[in-house]
Amino acid sequence: MNPPPRSSIDRDRVLSEGIAFADEQGVDALSMRSLAERLGVGAMTLYGYVANKDELIAGMVDRAVLEIELPATDGNPREALSASAVSAHRLLLDHGWAATQWNESAPGPARTAYMESILRALSDWGLDDDLVFRGYHAVTMHIVGFTIQELGYRNPAGFDSLREAAEGFLDVMDADALPHLVEHIRGHLHGLDGVDPRHDSEFEFVLGLLLDGLANEQAKRG
Amino acid sequence: MNPPPRSSIDRDRVLSEGIAFADEQGVDALSMRSLAERLGVGAMTLYGYVANKDELIAGMVDRAVLEIELPATDGNPREALSASAVSAHRLLLDHGWAATQWNESAPGPARTAYMESILRALSDWGLDDDLVFRGYHAVTMHIVGFTIQELGYRNPAGFDSLREAAEGFLDVMDADALPHLVEHIRGHLHGLDGVDPRHDSEFEFVLGLLLDGLANEQAKRG
DNA sequence: CGAGTTGAACGTACGGTGTACGATAACCAC
DNA sequence: GTGGTTATCGTACACCGTACGTTCAACTCG
Numbered sequence: 001m002n003p004p005p006r007s008s009i010d011r012d013r014v015l016s017e018g019i020a021f022a023d024e025q026g027v028d029a030l031s032m033r034s035l036a037e038r039l040g041v042g043a044m045t046l047y048g049y050v051a052n053k054d055e056l057i058a059g060m061v062d063r064a065v066l067e068i069e070l071p072a073t074d075g076n077p078r079e080a081l082s083a084s085a086v087s088a089h090r091l092l093l094d095h096g097w098a099a100t101q102w103n104e105s106a107p108g109p110a111r112t113a114y115m116e117s118i119l120r121a122l123s124d125w126g127l128d129d130d131l132v133f134r135g136y137h138a139v140t141m142h143i144v145g146f147t148i149q150e151l152g153y154r155n156p157a158g159f160d161s162l163r164e165a166a167e168g169f170l171d172v173m174d175a176d177a178l179p180h181l182v183e184h185i186r187g188h189l190h191g192l193d194g195v196d197p198r199h200d201s202e203f204e205f206v207l208g209l210l211l212d213g214l215a216n217e218q219a220k221r222g
Numbered sequence: 223m224n225p226p227p228r229s230s231i232d233r234d235r236v237l238s239e240g241i242a243f244a245d246e247q248g249v250d251a252l253s254m255r256s257l258a259e260r261l262g263v264g265a266m267t268l269y270g271y272v273a274n275k276d277e278l279i280a281g282m283v284d285r286a287v288l289e290i291e292l293p294a295t296d297g298n299p300r301e302a303l304s305a306s307a308v309s310a311h312r313l314l315l316d317h318g319w320a321a322t323q324w325n326e327s328a329p330g331p332a333r334t335a336y337m338e339s340i341l342r343a344l345s346d347w348g349l350d351d352d353l354v355f356r357g358y359h360a361v362t363m364h365i366v367g368f369t370i371q372e373l374g375y376r377n378p379a380g381f382d383s384l385r386e387a388a389e390g391f392l393d394v395m396d397a398d399a400l401p402h403l404v405e406h407i408r409g410h411l412h413g414l415d416g417v418d419p420r421h422d423s424e425f426e427f428v429l430g431l432l433l434d435g436l437a438n439e440q441a442k443r444g
Numbered sequence: 445c446g447a448g449t450t451g452a453a454c455g456t457a458c459g460g461t462g463t464a465c466g467a468t469a470a471c472c473a474c
Numbered sequence: 475g476t477g478g479t480t481a482t483c484g485t486a487c488a489c490c491g492t493a494c495g496t497t498c499a500a501c502t503c504g
Contacts, residue, residue: 033460044463044465045481103370105379106381119405120402129405133406134424134427137368137371137428138428138431140371141367141371144371145364145367145368145370148325148366149325149359149362149367156328157276157326158328173334178334180338180342181334183341183351187351209432209436209439213430217431253490253491254490254492255490258454265455266454266455266493267453269493270451274491274492275492446503446504447504448502449501449502450502451499451501452497453496453499455496455497456495458491458494460489460491461490462488462489463487463488466483467484467485468481468483469482470480470482471479472480474477
């Protein structure tokens with residue numbers, strides 16, 4: 001009764017269509033049934049390529065991580081690190097679901113390779129073992145955490161745009177009790193208006209704080 | 223047929239029992255039915271106190287945020303900021319689900335008050351408007367992002383403990399291809415053994431990098 | 445005291461979810 | 475042909491969030 005097609009599907013296609021689906025409809029809309037339908041296949045067929053839904057999403061994350069540009073091994077390690085972080089930031093913004101899922105599953109091969117490359121770059125940069133250990137956490141925390149926060153602001157729950165959310169918020173809020181917050185939200189709106197270019201480089205600014213801090217600490221330790 | 227109890231339940235109890243439930247069983251196990259059962263009430267009764275499940279969780283987060291110690295307004299603003307961040311870190315470790323949900327919903331009154339207090343402290347510290355704006359993102363990103371990452375390591379998906387996960391990982395991994403990663407994981411294990419106290423202060427170390435960086439930048443700007 | 449009204453409680457039901465199980469039928473080696 | 479292998483997937487189950495409408499304790503008013 002069932003099995004006519006017998007083809008045109010493999011783990012890679014499952015993962016890449018899963019990524020495309022999550023990009024388009026959001027990861028919440030991704031169900032085994034909906035993804036199967038997109039692939040023109042029965043829901044249970046997916047379990048031939050994927051252990052369960054969690055493993056599907058973990059696989060999608062790992063596949064997405066593959067696109068991150070790893071820090072170059074030649075040239076200035078600090079710049080290589082920075083370039084790689086920017087590449088990761090861009091990728092996570094493109095695949096918003098991946099940022100939130102990043103820490104929800106054990107790392108696959110792509111993520112372990114990525115971790116290795118960051119650690120290597122920190123080490124090549126001349127940090128001692130202790131600072132490599134701490135610097136790694138600082139840098140990866142920033143890449144993922146900053147992006148999650150950014151996405152939270154960009155796609156505020158219940159609103160269509162940051163502008164709408166910010167303006168609604170300003171209306172509702174007790175402006176006298178929260179003056180600094182009002183100012184901060186105005187800052188976000190100005191960023192949207194292009195009045196102020198600082199928004200674009202925010203990620204790199206904070207990354208710079210961290211890398212400079214690590215370099216200073218290393219210098220202090222001699 | 224239905225309504226006998228008529229009491230002993232209000233929004234506050236719904237939220238605090240929700241928090242207790244999520245702390246004990248994990249937020250994934252929290253369903254309207256399971257929470258209602260815990261409260262000795264029908265599932266639909268909850269909808270009298272909470273608009274829907276998302277709003278329930280948003281309320282739980284906001285209620286948890288209330289416990290964070292806000293930066294003191296007297297004394298050294300930098301130390302106040304740091305103390306508050308440590309308090310937030312501790313709270314988010316205790317309520318792991320809150321860290322992941324932090325950016326998933328619009329901020330409630332407690333979170334807006336918290337935001338305001340961080341912004342105020344940065345401003346009192348003497349940062350200019352631009353650095354307050356950027357510094358706020360840096361600091362909050364660190365508080366939430368670092369904790370999420372920490373929790374990901376502590377409760378690795380599919381393992382009972384960090385030790386188990388790390389050791390399993392070391393077994394499975396290609397140690398020759400990933401030498402820095404092997405070293406890093408060993409570092410985590412040593413941290414567990416108490417051989418090395420650095421793990422405890424990692425959060426504060428990175429926070430220090432950020433705050434020092436902001437102070438330096440402000441000094442540079444004069 | 446009795447009648448009428450209000451509003452909290454929540455049973456039922458619907459359309460979804462992930463996935464265990466087992467039936468089906470195309471393919472391949474002989 | 476024939477038999478074994480293997481990918482496909484229909485069915486079913488337990489659970490989810492929640493819309494809808496009923497029930498009935500408690501309050502108000504005469």
